[in-house]
Amino acid sequence: MFFKLATKSLSSRRGSVLLTVIAMSVSVYALLGVDHIRSQTKDSFHSTVSGIDLIVGARTGSLNLLLYSVFRIGNPTNNIDWHTYKSIISDPKVGWAIPIALGDSHQGYRVVGTSRDYFEHFSFGNKQKLEFAQGNSFKRVFDVVLGSEVAKKLNYTIGKKIILAHGLGKTSFSLHDDNPFTVVGILRPTGTPVDQSLQVSLEGIEAIHFNSPGSMENSSLENPSTQLLYEPEKITAFMLGLNSRLATFSVQRSINDSPLEPLTAILPGVALSELWQMMGILENTLRLISGLILVAALLGLTAMMLASVRERQREIYLLRVIGAPPVFLFLLIQLEALLVSVASILIGGAGLTLSLNAANDFLSYNYGLHIDALIFSEGSIHYALLVISATALAAAIPALAVYQSAKAK
Amino acid sequence: MFYLKFIFYSGDDTVYLIGLHLFLSVESASIMTIELKNVCFKYPQSPESTVINIKSWAVNQYERIFLHGPSGCGKSTLLNLLSGILRPSSGEILVLSKRLDLMTNRQLDRFRANHIGYIFQQFNLVPYLNAIDNIRLANQFSKKARGSLLQENIVNLLSTLGIEDSDYCKPTEQLSIGQQQRTAIARAMINEPEILIADEPTSSLDKMNRDVFMSELHQMVSETKTTLIFVSHDLSLSDGFDRIDPLSDINS
Numbered sequence: 001m002f003f004k005l006a007t008k009s010l011s012s013r014r015g016s017v018l019l020t021v022i023a024m025s026v027s028v029y030a031l032l033g034v035d036h037i038r039s040q041t042k043d044s045f046h047s048t049v050s051g052i053d054l055i056v057g058a059r060t061g062s063l064n065l066l067l068y069s070v071f072r073i074g075n076p077t078n079n080i081d082w083h084t085y086k087s088i089i090s091d092p093k094v095g096w097a098i099p100i101a102l103g104d105s106h107q108g109y110r111v112v113g114t115s116r117d118y119f120e121h122f123s124f125g126n127k128q129k130l131e132f133a134q135g136n137s138f139k140r141v142f143d144v145v146l147g148s149e150v151a152k153k154l155n156y157t158i159g160k161k162i163i164l165a166h167g168l169g170k171t172s173f174s175l176h177d178d179n180p181f182t183v184v185g186i187l188r189p190t191g192t193p194v195d196q197s198l199q200v201s202l203e204g205i206e207a208i209h210f211n212s213p214g215s216m217e218n219s220s221l222e223n224p225s226t227q228l229l230y231e232p233e234k235i236t237a238f239m240l241g242l243n244s245r246l247a248t249f250s251v252q253r254s255i256n257d258s259p260l261e262p263l264t265a266i267l268p269g270v271a272l273s274e275l276w277q278m279m280g281i282l283e284n285t286l287r288l289i290s291g292l293i294l295v296a297a298l299l300g301l302t303a304m305m306l307a308s309v310r311e312r313q314r315e316i317y318l319l320r321v322i323g324a325p326p327v328f329l330f331l332l333i334q335l336e337a338l339l340v341s342v343a344s345i346l347i348g349g350a351g352l353t354l355s356l357n358a359a360n361d362f363l364s365y366n367y368g369l370h371i372d373a374l375i376f377s378e379g380s381i382h383y384a385l386l387v388i389s390a391t392a393l394a395a396a397i398p399a400l401a402v403y404q405s406a407k408a409k
Numbered sequence: 410m411f412y413l414k415f416i417f418y419s420g421d422d423t424v425y426l427i428g429l430h431l432f433l434s435v436e437s438a439s440i441m442t443i444e445l446k447n448v449c450f451k452y453p454q455s456p457e458s459t460v461i462n463i464k465s466w467a468v469n470q471y472e473r474i475f476l477h478g479p480s481g482c483g484k485s486t487l488l489n490l491l492s493g494i495l496r497p498s499s500g501e502i503l504v505l506s507k508r509l510d511l512m513t514n515r516q517l518d519r520f521r522a523n524h525i526g527y528i529f530q531q532f533n534l535v536p537y538l539n540a541i542d543n544i545r546l547a548n549q550f551s552k553k554a555r556g557s558l559l560q561e562n563i564v565n566l567l568s569t570l571g572i573e574d575s576d577y578c579k580p581t582e583q584l585s586i587g588q589q590q591r592t593a594i595a596r597a598m599i600n601e602p603e604i605l606i607a608d609e610p611t612s613s614l615d616k617m618n619r620d621v622f623m624s625e626l627h628q629m630v631s632e633t634k635t636t637l638i639f640v641s642h643d644l645s646l647s648d649g650f651d652r653i654d655p656l657s658d659i660n661s
Contacts, residue, residue, distance in 0.1 A: 001549050004542060005535070012537030012580075314532045321494065321529075322596070323522025323550030325515060407514075 002328075006335040013308060020297075020304045021344050027297040028348030028387055030290035035379050036352070038283050040371045042276065045071070048192040049268045051123040053248050056080070056088070056255055057237035059262035063278070066271040069100060069237040072110050072193045076102060079234035084260040089240070091254075093247040096121045098239040101205050101232065104164045108365075109150045111164055111198045113205030113235070119145070121241055124192045134158055135185035141203045145185040149195035149364065156183055164200075164208060179208045191370045206232045240265075294387065297344075298394040305337060305398035309405075316406055326406035330399045337395030338388065345384050349375060441503065442604060442636045443468040443491060448500035450486060460486050461497070466659045473630065473637040475647045478656030484640045487656070488606050491638065492525050493517035505603055522550035526597030526635070530609040533593030536582035540567060540592045543581055544599050551600040566595040570625050587618035594622075594629055604636045611646065619646070 010017050049070050057065040058078035067073040089097040098121055101113030112118075119130050119137045135158045138145055146156060156162065161180040181200060189195055242248060248267065255265035309316075316329055356373040364370055443466075450461035460483045468474055478484055489495040490502060493509045494517075502509040505524055512520060521527075534543045544563045567577060570591040581589055590610055597605055607626065611619040627649050630637045639650065647653050
């Protein structure tokens, strides 16, 4: 009966109640959205690199290097000479190296020129290795391995011939169309930018820029003469795995001080935490704004309830006369506010889930961010509880007003 | 017959005997339902004007009292005192042999829910609830909650009072004033109160509805053996009452 009284009372004032619910829903949407995207971004970024000790690129800021080499965001400042690369990886402390050459694309997806070590040593998430869903690594110059997303979106299968474009963007005019590549492998989904890229050999990258005759198409990478012919001049960056992690800092220093050319070596973990420090300011600003939206919405709720208390003086008196204690009236107002707040959490949460679903493709395509549309996490439950307790606090003002006027009669 | 009453005051760790009352009571022929002794009431906002000052006034069990007086003479205040919504500034109010002026707020709320039915001039029902829910709500606060029988009781009451089945489930704001006032009788009677207080319940009704209301009220009161305090400025409604008390006579 108590519950019925509250719901019927709210529905009898549905105009103002609905507006309040909308305002509250928007604030819940913002609050949960900021928190969810923040934590998911963090997870997504953190799971992109693992098991890599150093990333090396031309002299630049560590964040820039991290972003373009791993996340494929932004552009490299300069290239590294192939001989520099060769001489650095000849250091006995280096266990393995993955060279990376960026700059080409296919249908808006980035092409990564690399070596076969990429599939052997690159790992993500919790030190998981890349795995092939179909086919296997490239063996010939014009072989290509697709990320899962690329294969799915473009509907490519093994054996498909594709043409790479110079530069990024879907509509490049400079196509390397005399050198079609053949799909030989498709990777399993990883939830990292690897899903959005096409992997080819460095020799392949070099070959298409060479403008070489099509006869090279079938040249094997194992054939030493081919390798020599297409030996790359420049690469964009490379990743290193060391034999002993203890050597990380000394190798980093020697690379940074390299006399061959100005280079930057970064520890991905350190660069990531630098990134989070920077993001922290943004995060806190967003959190503050969503907090303020919540405060504004709660003030709206309080104002609506206070106005209703004034309208309902006679109802309050009637309830008193039929025996309702003042506490009952206090709780009635609180319950009404709580119902508004719970409805808002449900609506805001549902809205957020829907829009995350809709934005998922956009985010993963453009930023390589994989945002899970399921917003039920410990964090979101905390926020829901926070909203509910803030509501109880805000509703205490009209509830106390009712309590007082009930007592006075 | 006489008895002693000890009044104790309990301090931090000592109990003081601060008073000793000796009562001498005479068994009266009829049982008093309401008894007022030297009741005085002033609003705290205006302590200089005494609204109610009643030396002595009593209502017997099953009596039907017609309290008559112009508006503004303290009728509503008196009714609020009788139902325990207001407390007297001084004096004793006995209802069903209980001292209302000594009860705690919580006890007063309970007492009112259990023993007193109340009908106003208007706004007797929560407008957005239907008739049945309004009556259920009134039952909620009483200890006489009846569980599964409640629905049956409510329907019986409503049909006795001439409310159509089709109107049971409409929000009461959609009912006519006449229907609302009759539903108010049901709402007031659901907990089988010993006392029914009606404060100008017919003044917003037309002649026909007023006659229906009065006959339903009298019938209900006589069937349930309820003490009735009916307040009105309209003496033409005083048929069927046991006593007509002009308020100006009892309130000096």
